[in-house]
Amino acid sequence: MRAPRLAALCATLAALLCACGDTTPQRPAVEVKRKDELPKWLTPIDRVDPAYWLAARKNGGAPVAEARVARLRAALEIGGAHFLESPRMLANRAGQLADMLAEIGAAEDEAELIENLARISAVTPNKQTFGDLCQHYFNLRKQGATPESALADLRERYGLQNRGQ
Template identity: 45%
Template sequence: MQPLRRAAPGAGQDWLQVGDKTAPSEWLANRESGGRAEKDAARRLQAVLATADARFYEGSRMIANRAVQLEAMLRENGVNEDARTIIEQLSSIAQDGEHAGFGETGKHYVTARLQGASREEALALLKRKGLPGPTTGEER
């Protein structure tokens, strides 16, 4: 008889709920690995989220959730970019302390990509225009 194996936090979970005890970095790492993330993967994602947290209005949990939504929106339209890459790329064009809205920035990014812009073109467009602020009601 084999011992029961508990599911890794975030494995198969589409959304990180308010009050969930799972760290956003651990949740994303387990999503990426299909539930078999190593501690180093979560640590690396924690650094990615910390950078995003310093640049965007939303906190790490909401940034992680929004990035997964953006990943799904892009995938549905034949564009394969993972949540980590989306967070890294959008963070790369935001300035420290700018506190733009990650959700709004992501919407503009997806729109540009779906209109045929490459990743680089979409990021350059956002950087040129300036990043949008948070919409009313987006939580920190």
């Protein structure tokens, strides 16, 4: 009697874990007509393209420029090659970091943030966690570092990971 219940429990857990993942290669983009239709943060069930979401979230309801979406999509693709997170989570974290930087008067472009932090991750032997790099970067910027000096500091710190090999 125990084995069938255990098997059912394992099957249920496996199904739940698969449902939580971001395994779809590309969710279809849903064009959002009004800013209030955009989710505050992207969840695994949202059908909004992460690049479109990043472009539209601060656009005040104005039409989203396809060039901006394409730039963000390219940045997310670059990020995907160097970070453990999915494009959805990269978009959420980039949006969060951009908001935090704006709050301290240091606004930066989300695409540039993703690309710059991906270059830091690229100097390491393994993929990194984008959220961790975002937090390190924000802390340095909050302490008064310029974008260039914060990136140089992170490049040096993360570059040390190569020395242990």
